[in-house]
Amino acid sequence: MxxxxxxxxxxxxxxxxxxxxxxxxxxxxxxxxxxxxxxxxxxxxxxxxxxxxxxxxxxxxxxxxxxxxxxxxxxxxxxxxxxxxxxxxxxxxxxxxxxxxxxxxxxxxxxxxEDLTPIEVAEAYQRLMESLQLTQEQLAFRLGKSRPHIANHIRLLALPEQVLRDISRGILSMGHGRTLLGLKNKEQIVAIAEKTKSEHLNVRQLEKLVQQLNEDVPRETKKTKKKDLFLAEQESTLREQFGTKVTIKKMKNKGKIEIEFLSDEDFERILEILSDER
Known part of the structure; x- marks a missing residue:
C-alpha cells in the first residue's frame, strides 16, 4: 500500500x-x-x-x-x-x-x-481508488483536489460508452456529460447527446432541455420564467460543490433548496459533503 x-x-x-x-x-x-x-x-x-x-x-x-x-x-x-x-x-x-x-x-x-481527457482522468481516479482502496475523500486529500472534483469526474463513468467516446474526443464537454447524467430517464441519454451534437447545444442550453424533459412539459407549451440572476449563480455554485443538479425555489421570504441524488451511493456522498461543511 x-x-x-x-x-x-x-x-x-x-x-x-x-x-x-x-x-x-x-x-x-x-x-x-x-x-x-x-x-x-x-x-x-x-x-x-x-x-x-x-x-x-x-x-x-x-x-x-x-x-x-x-x-x-x-x-x-x-x-x-x-x-x-x-x-x-x-x-x-x-x-x-x-x-x-x-x-x-x-x-x-x-x-x-493536466492534458488528459476528462474520461482518462476519471478512469485514473477510479483505478487509484480501487487499487489503493481509497475513498473519494481520501483520494482528494492525497491529490490536493476537492471532493466534488473527484466525484464529478468519476460520475462521468456512468455514461453510455458512446457518450464517453464523444467526451474523450472533445465532441462533447465534461459539462455536457454531467448535465446528461441529470436526465431522470437514463434511456434518453444517447438520444439527447446526439441532439446536443447535431444542434450544437452549449451546456446552458442542454441544462434547459434536460430540465424540461425531467418535468415532462412539452417545450411549445412551457411558459418560460426567467430565474433571478443571483439564484441562478448560486445554483451553479452548489451544482459544482455537490456534483449534481441543485434547484433553488424562492417564494417571497421563504423557499427551498432541492439537491438531486441518483442512487443510494450518491445520497451517501452528498450527506458526507454536507457533514464536512458543518
Missing part, C-alpha cells in the same frame, strides 16, 4: 541525476498496461519525433524489468516518438517497482501534465 500519493511523489520520482541512465533497445521495451492515456495526438508525436531526430531524447524514460525485457513506467510519448524518428535505442532509467508502484507512478505523472 502506498504511504500517500502526495508525499509519495518524492519517493517515486527521486532525482534522476543520482540514477544510472542506460541505453536500451526499443524492441526490448513494451507499453505500460496501467498507462491512463488512451489518446495520443498524432501531430504532437510527429513534432516530438522531429525534435528527437535533431536533438535526441533529452530526458530518459523510466522503465522496470519484466521477464527478459522492460516495461515503460513513465515516458510512453518519448518512446513512441523515438520509434517514429527511426531510433533503435532510447536512454532509460531502470527501477525495481511493483505492479502497484508502476501503476501509481504512471498515473501520477500523467495527471501532473
Amino acid at each position: 502506498s504511504k500517500g500519493l502526495g508525499k509519495g511523489l518524492n519517493a517515486l520520482f527521486p532525482r534522476e541525476s543520482l540514477e544510472k541512465v542506460e541505453l536500451l533497445r526499443l524492441k526490448s521495451i513494451q507499453a505500460n498496461p496501467y498507462q491512463p492515456r488512451t489518446i495520443f495526438d498524432d501531430a504532437s508525436l510527429i513534432e516530438l519525433s522531429e525534435s528527437i531526430k535533431e536533438h535526441g531524447v533529452l530526458q530518459p524514460i523510466i522503465v522496470r524489468s519484466v521477464g527478459t525485457g522492460y516495461e515503460i513506467v513513465v515516458g510512453e510519448r518519448r518512446y513512441r516518438a523515438s520509434e517514429l524518428a527511426g531510433k533503435k535505442d532510447i536512454p532509460a532509467v531502470v527501477r525495481e517497482l511493483t505492479d502497484e508502484q508502476s501503476m501509481e507512478m504512471a498515473i501520477l505523472e500523467n495527471l501532473q501534465r
Whole structure:
C-alpha cells in the first residue's frame, strides 16, 4: 500500500541525476498496461519525433524489468516518438517497482501534465481508488483536489460508452456529460447527446432541455420564467460543490433548496459533503 500519493511523489520520482541512465533497445521495451492515456495526438508525436531526430531524447524514460525485457513506467510519448524518428535505442532509467508502484507512478505523472481527457482522468481516479482502496475523500486529500472534483469526474463513468467516446474526443464537454447524467430517464441519454451534437447545444442550453424533459412539459407549451440572476449563480455554485443538479425555489421570504441524488451511493456522498461543511 502506498504511504500517500502526495508525499509519495518524492519517493517515486527521486532525482534522476543520482540514477544510472542506460541505453536500451526499443524492441526490448513494451507499453505500460496501467498507462491512463488512451489518446495520443498524432501531430504532437510527429513534432516530438522531429525534435528527437535533431536533438535526441533529452530526458530518459523510466522503465522496470519484466521477464527478459522492460516495461515503460513513465515516458510512453518519448518512446513512441523515438520509434517514429527511426531510433533503435532510447536512454532509460531502470527501477525495481511493483505492479502497484508502476501503476501509481504512471498515473501520477500523467495527471501532473493536466492534458488528459476528462474520461482518462476519471478512469485514473477510479483505478487509484480501487487499487489503493481509497475513498473519494481520501483520494482528494492525497491529490490536493476537492471532493466534488473527484466525484464529478468519476460520475462521468456512468455514461453510455458512446457518450464517453464523444467526451474523450472533445465532441462533447465534461459539462455536457454531467448535465446528461441529470436526465431522470437514463434511456434518453444517447438520444439527447446526439441532439446536443447535431444542434450544437452549449451546456446552458442542454441544462434547459434536460430540465424540461425531467418535468415532462412539452417545450411549445412551457411558459418560460426567467430565474433571478443571483439564484441562478448560486445554483451553479452548489451544482459544482455537490456534483449534481441543485434547484433553488424562492417564494417571497421563504423557499427551498432541492439537491438531486441518483442512487443510494450518491445520497451517501452528498450527506458526507454536507457533514464536512458543518
